[in-house]
């Protein structure tokens with residue numbers, strides 16, 4: 200084990216650090232939440248209650264869908280679930296419904312570029328070889344039809360792009376990671392190189408053969424690895440800002456690598472945005488006084504993998520030590536390196552030579568992913584992003600320039616307005632502007648100066664400019680008065696109704712006094728899914744109405760609207776800790792879990808839901824110890840890709856002795872549409 204001296208939680212391969220928080224719920228609102236709650240808790244530990252304050256969104260989606268002109272033209276029957284629910288399972292294998300088949304694909308270590316170095320099951324592949332192989336801990340993923348750029352929708356060939364969130368050091372190296380404490384205070388540089396290379400993103404050109412079997416297209420120019428060391432540009436408001444100056448980029452326009460890439464978002468112009476979630480853990484500082492940019496995110500005294508201790512002393516590793524050096528400056532040491540992380544990063548899978556672009560206008564926080572609303576010619580582009588940490592927030596970005604299909608590209612994401620969500624207890628909601636140009640926000644900022652902001656207790660000393668607001672997005676949201684949520688993970692937009700869904704995975708620390716209508720569960724161990732509809736069904740609106748789609752939990756956990764039970768969970772659909780979320784091309788909502796496993800729930804799973812009827816059915820159960828995260832289908836909905844992250848033991852190859860994260864391909868034996 201590599202880490203003996205830091206947070207022992209890091210020894211757990213599926214540990215996700217959860218830091219900090221503000222306390223934004225005034226007492227009178229808490230009282231209002233109490234009084235308006237209509238249904239009562241039912242069932243055992245973790246069972247839930249519903250709290251819909253006279254706002255029922257169910258059904259309004261279907262009536263609006265025809266006038267809104269969104270794609271699909273599908274009748275409600277297209278979202279009906281046609282498979283038999285699978286039971287919970289604790290077996291070390293993937294379970295899919297009767298009439299379906301599954302197969303592991305693209306496991307960690309699969310060669311995809313360069314000299315296509317063969318995977319060695321004894322863990323002896325080098326760092327250089329890992330740079331040419333699929334990374335570890337697969338997460339968010341999207342399938343781009345190979346003919347997308349010419350307007351096509353091929354379902355037998357495309358670019359599968361996926362994140363590699365973090366690593367299992369024990370499995371990655373032949374004999375586990377070398378502990379710096381046992382090695383003179385240093386880590387072998389090639390171990391560090393391999394660990395950095397196992398992070399990031401894979402772009403894999405895949406194709407079905409005549410028998411329908413998928414394989415990597417050998418030698419394709421599209422095959423690519425982006426890692427924790429790949430050169431990237433900084434774009435948007437934080438580009439050029441003094442707090443992003445490093446010895447690598449004296450003008451603060453570039454950085455190296457993307458890390459802890461959790462979920463993602465395909466853009467309307469055919470690129471891929473990868474999220475930087477728990478990036479803070481990769482950096483170490485021994486400074487007694489840490490800047491607020493680090494304090495609010497939990498950048499601390501030691502790093503997750505000790506990369507800064509690589510024995511080669513190379514700049515690309517030393518940079519993870521963000522301690523200001525004696526007599527140094529931002530130009531001579533890496534005190535600012537961590538400020539170049541925490542963003543959404545754009546990758547163009549169809550341009551293999553292109554440099555990834557960090558889109559800072561979308562804010563700096565623990566980005567889980569991003570979800571775009573359907574675009575309309577001449578209207579702004581709108582996207583949503585959750586900050587997955589306890590008591591953190593949900594954000595929205597609205598571009599300054601309108602969408603034009605012929606010219607749209609990532610530069611649209613460099614100018615616009617960042618908002619944060621406030622969920623009122625009466626079922627209404629507001630998008631609060633985080634822009635110093637906004638008089639309301641500017642006055643809140645002025646009023647907050649000299650006070651301790653949020654739960655972090657940071658003594659607020661103002662913002663220098665909008666770049667400073669971006670680098671300190673969480674602090675800005677504290678000041679704006681956003682609603683602290685139960686760990687926002689993935690979002691999804693219903694293609695028929697336009698409603699936006701977000702998973703709130705859990706928050707076992709929420710106290711009675713901290714509950715509100717949108718986060719009503721004390722010690723919320725099982726999580727829930729919230730949804731909202733923007734005013735006028737305009738995604739750029741600054742007001743919305745919300746409700747809770749479902750509370751997760753054991754059998755009998757009820758979700759009620761105005762006293763009517765609309766969901767009561769059964770053996771067919773109990774689940775906890777919703778995380779991944781995706782609307783397929785037919786309007787079916789797929790829910791993936793990353794929670795706790797026991798005799799009741801079995802292993803982590805994926806369920807399908809009908810957004811109109813709230814019918815939910817378990818479709819897939821993963822192998823032991825994993826989380827199920829990342830899902831997409833081909834445009835014809837006949838091949839589904841599902842990622843399995845941090846499996847245990849020797850899944851998927853019983854003949855090998857270490858686990859390998861992998862994509863699972865799910866097909867219907869009759870060749871039909873998945874889920875229908």
Ligand code: FEO
Nearest residue numbers: 461476567587688
């Ligand atoms: Fe990486 Fe919040 O899941």
Ligand code: CA
Nearest residue numbers: 461688778828
């Ligand atoms: Ca996740």
Ligand code: CA
Nearest residue numbers: 688704778793
């Ligand atoms: Ca999670």
